[in-house]
Amino acid sequence: MLTRKQLELLNFIKDRMDSDGVPPSFDEMKEALDLRSKSGIHRLITALEERGFIRRLAHRARALEIIKLPDAMERPGFSPRVIKGDRSDPPRNAVPVEAIHAMELPVMGRIAAGVPIEAISEVSHHVAVPGSMLAGRGNHYALEVKGDSMIEAGINDGDIVVIREQTTAENGDIVVALVEDHEATLKRFRRRGNMIALEAANPAYETRVFPDHLVKVQGRLVGLIRNY
Numbered sequence: 657m658l659t660r661k662q663l664e665l666l667n668f669i670k671d672r673m674d675s676d677g678v679p680p681s682f683d684e685m686k687e688a689l690d691l692r693s694k695s696g697i698h699r700l701i702t703a704l705e706e707r708g709f710i711r712r713l714a715h716r717a718r719a720l721e722i723i724k725l726p727d728a729m730e731r732p733g734f735s736p737r738v739i740k741g742d743r744s745d746p747p748r749n750a751v752p753v754e755a756i757h758a759m760e761l762p763v764m765g766r767i768a769a770g771v772p773i774e775a776i777s778e779v780s781h782h783v784a785v786p787g788s789m790l791a792g793r794g795n796h797y798a799l800e801v802k803g804d805s806m807i808e809a810g811i812n813d814g815d816i817v818v819i820r821e822q823t824t825a826e827n828g829d830i831v832v833a834l835v836e837d838h839e840a841t842l843k844r845f846r847r848r849g850n851m852i853a854l855e856a857a858n859p860a861y862e863t864r865v866f867p868d869h870l871v872k873v874q875g876r877l878v879g880l881i882r883n884y
Contacts, residue, residue: 662704665704670725767832767841825845834873843864
């Protein structure tokens with residue numbers, strides 16, 4: 657069963673494709689559903705894809721295909737309300753949505769922003785990330801945040817963090833750290849001689865200090881996606 661927002665988005669995509677022959681942009685979908693952030697659209701699109709209603713083609717803008725519709729939408733007389741996107745002229749110097757590069761990143765499960773949890777090794781799903789969020793070359797992946805120890809760094813429970821895979825870090829970087837080869841945590845990195853401090857961004861949590869051979873940097877935070 658689809659949620660109201662999922663159903664509304666699917667109907668909006670179908671309506672736009674029936675009228676224009678192309679899917680709506682993410683900005684148009686965000687405005688049509690009255691969402692504050694495109695990350696909410698990313699989550700709805702992912703949910704529809706996981707349920708087999710739509711399909712995305714990687715590395716292509718607006719590459720959406722409707723595979724099936726819910727039974728209710730196929731019944732005669734069904735006409736849910738669709739909020740039309742604003743088709744007014746774009747502001748001067750606006751960048752066309754079609755020109756913005758996006759990539760699908762694997763979400764490797766949940767990362768603790770609090771007490772470390774077991775190391776993460778399996779892909780749970782994928783998320784579309786703007787290319788501008790990716791920090792140069794190299795592999796990237798995403799993690800869902802669990803806990804509130806990094807809240808004063810603007811990282812909340814349930815956020816998706818985008819991580820550039822690397823094994824080194826500068827003091828002050830927010831990193832994914834593997835502790836004693838079996839626990840992963842998201843913390844601010846500080847080197848103190850031959851010791852590594854993993855600092856929280858919440859006064860309710862203490863800084864944890866380990867010998868440097870017990871801490872392995874798995875990646876550095878380069879972006880964040882928030883759902884409202």
